[in-house]
C-alpha cells in the first residue's frame with residue numbers, strides 16, 4: 001500500500017431535521033473535497049442512515065434490524081483516515097443524532113483527526129464545536145484548530161449553494177490542509193504502531 005494513498009475523509013452530517021439546511025453546507029464542503037487530489041470523501045448523512053437510539057445491555061445483542069442500521073455506518077467510520085463534522089448548533093450544543101452516532105462507536109475514532117464546519121443562528125455553531133472537542137478528546141481523537149463557521153446560515157449562501165463571503169472558501173482550504181497534515185501523520189503512526197488504549 002502506497003504511503004501517499006488518498007486520504008479517506010468521512011463527512012458526517014449531524015442534522016437530521018425535516019427541512020434542514022445542513023445539505024447545503026455539506027454539498028459546499030464536498031465540492032472542496034472533490035477538487036483536491038489528496039482526499040476522497042464519503043458523506044455519512046445521519047438522516048439517510050439513521051442509527052438505533054436505544055443501547056443494548058453491556059455485552060448484549062442488538063435487536064433484529066438494528067445491527068443492519070449500524071452496519072450501514074460503522075465500517076465507513078472505521079475505514080476513514082479523518083473526519084469532518086458538519087454540524088448546526090441546537091440550544092448551545094450539537095444535535096442529538098450526532099451524539100448518538102458518536103456514542104455508538106469507539107475504536108473507529110481512535111487516533112484520527114476531526115475537522116469542523118459549523119453553522120447556526122447568531123453563534124455560527126461555535127459552541128457546538130467547542131463541546132464536540134471535549135467529547136472527541138474522550139474518544140482519543142485530535143481536533144483541528146481551524147474551523148469554518150456560518151452565522152445566519154440560511155442567508156450566508158446564495159441560490160447556487162455558494163457562500164456569499166469568499167473568506168469561507170479560504171477557510172475551508174486552511175481547514176482541509178490542516179486536516180491533511182494530521183491525517184497523514186496519524187495514519188503513518190497507526191501503521192507503524194496500532195493505537196492502543
Ligand SMILES: Cc1cc2nc3c(=O)[nH]c(=O)nc-3n(C[C@H](O)[C@H](O)[C@H](O)COP(=O)(O)O)c2cc1C
Pocket residue numbers: 015016017019020021022023088089090091092093119120121122123124125153154
Ligand atoms: C432545536 C433548535 C435549537 C437551536 N438553537 C440554536 C442555538 O442555540 N444557537 C444558534 O445560533 N442557533 C440555534 N438554532 C438555529 C439553528 O442552528 C439553525 O436554524 C440551523 O440552520 C439548523 O440546522 P438545520 O437546518 O440543518 O437543522 C436552533 C435550531 C433548532 C431547530
